[in-house]
Amino acid sequence: MTNAAYAQAGAVICGLLGLMFLWMRACHRDPGSGWFAAGFTLVCTIFFFDLRLQPGGTSAHRGASLAGALAVMLLGFGLIDFLAPTLRRPMRWRVALAAPLLLAIGWLPVGPLPRVLAHALVAMSLIVMAMAAACATRREPGAGFRLITVALLLHPACLFAFVVAGVDPYQLRYLLIVPVGVLGATLFAVNLTRSRARLETELAARVAAQRELAELNASLEQQVEQRTAALHEIIEGLESFNRSVSHDLRGPLGGIALATRMAVEAADRGDLAAVRRLLEPVAEQAEALTRLVSDLLALARVDDVRLSLARVDLHASVEEALAQLRLGGAEAHWVRVGALPTVDADPGLVRQLFVNLLGNALKFSRGSQPRPEVEVGLGAHEGQTVVYVRDNGVGFDESHAERLFKPFQRLHGRAFEGHGIGLSIVRRIVERHGGKLWVRAAPGRGATFFFSLGPGSHAR
Template sequence: MTDVRSTLVGQEQLMALLDNTSAVIYMRDTEGRYMVVNREYERLFGVQRENIVGLTDHDLFPKDVADAFRANDLMAISLGSPVRMEEIAPGDDGVRTYITVKFPLMDANGHPYAIAGISTEITERKRAEEEVRRLNEELELRVKQRTAELEASTKELDAFAYSVSHDLRAPLRSLAGFSEVLQEDYADKLDATGLRYLERIEANATRMAQMIDDLLNLSRATRVELRREHVDISATAREVLADLADAHPDRTVDAVVDDGLTTTGDPDLIRLVFLNLLGNAWKFTAKRSDARIRVGNVAHEDGPVLAVSDNGAGFDMRYAAKLFDPFQRLHAATDFEGTGIGLAIVNRIVQRHGGVVWAASEPGDGATFYLRFEDLGEK
């Protein structure tokens, strides 16, 4: 009598344990007839355990759902070990999804006499995953559409660049040419005011030509496909400085470039960076008899940083935020010529190389431009 009572107590405790879990737990015999279900099963599928005993899934669910449940039962029985799978079942608000573990129960002879299942609902997770998948598909479609729009814009920009480089240069050359002819052949027929007007025409034609070149370089810095090669920054900087010295033989500049400065990137675009930075340094030191320019690595908390410094006019750091925007000038055109595009070109090229550029300066005390490329080192 004590053994029977102990058995009954043990069964009650087991059912209490099963009934107080959030998982769906059930047991069916090898023919698929229900033997027991827990409270969560009753709640989810609207049945009473006393009414479900002896029924099969085909009595409770649509045929396709019941067939899938039965196939999973037979698989676990056949393997003789726990099997984990994803199952679906109808619910009040649509299809519900479960992660199920099924395992056979063996008798004393090692033969299966029942199949037990433990199912944990993952419907909300699946719906969230589906929403993420849908949003990703929408994002991918929007990216494709945006890419197509950018490609179309790029073609328009290419056409504009072609027009600028060909259609605008011809009349500009004609304007400069005729003003030069007037100065050479008709100078004696013009007074000082007329000659000054011609000089202004020629100067503005030259400035417009430079602006066209800068705009094309800005476009090229944005659109051209990057080549990844070893770049000798030291050699590039020295070549640019040598060209500047040849173009301005009247200038004496103490220019120093550290040895072994290297990076990986597009050689032509990186040369364009130093054409602009060193060109600016050369220009803004023009009023100093002791002009100095230096290119070298400096210590930085994030690693080596390239610095291009000079002791020229400098600028007010209050306006530094505008420094790399196109057509922004921090000095009057009467003091220093320029189009205000060069630093925008520098910024775009450095960004395309995975880097960043910034500056520090004081008016009258020179400027330093810092560049951190994605791959900057020393030999």
């Protein structure tokens, strides 16, 4: 194969490499690709004008030496840019690889470079570049930098072997076409691999972001559905609440109005006995309305009050509730209180909870059994400690238990006093603490109310 054929092959190979790196620069903006494109294009130019740049003897053409030094410098700068994210002080590497080339350029005004020296200076710059690639390999293993290191060292190794073998220095420029081509192909392949890895990372990030967005949208839709259902439930509850309040207010107010009118008529007749007899139910109805308003205020207060968590001794809270019930005239001497824990809860709401539960148990036990019994103690449910309030009163059908916790729902009708708000207050208090409330009951066999105050209570 003639020197002209070698030169043409080198021009084609380096030209193609320049075009490929130019395409990579235009499409992907990969770091260093612009320097690589310029460097290989300049090498292509050297081989293209090979016949004009090959004087006889052992000295290199000054123009070829200058172009070669600039080409290697461009390739070196491109490599440092490519490795910059994994290199410390990239500027020092640029200076180190440029120093031999600047020496060669500085020699040219004095005279042409000996060919062996020109190739040696290029080899020194390539060795510096190989050292940079080796350092980058330790910081980013698996990125293909080892291949770049080997490809960069291929040129100095071939140069050394050719010199030792006594190859004519004039032929070195042709024998090194293969190392130059291998270096370019390796740089291009590693660049593509790195771009692919970056694109895969970006794609994975986008897929993850889309997945998170889809999950967020699904969560938002679920929350909207839940809030909508809760809103419908609240509206239905308010409508039922309004009907119940209107019914419970209309009866006493109507009775008060009728009794008051009849009392006025009796007073006009001078019948004081009739007036006294008529005013007694007025007082009773007024007291009933006062209790109703108090219950409604208590129900509203549970939702409005801000929880003030503190250490609460449940046994002491039960005793306080019993004392409050006794002040109201309740007979609470048959209530048995077992060992109860200390929890983190709102003291006022917990006391109100026991007042309502114990008052409910006392009311439905009184008169229904020869020996009424009410017990407060600890139980277990699904591995969690819970508090219970048990009575042996009239009980009820457990299938209707959910109605108990809605305002103005009375399973026993007017047989017992009250407005059906007490257990609604209990449920709201338990839910405010993040707990659960449920009941077990049977007609004629009493009822047992269980409750927990949620994970934030930390019973001890």
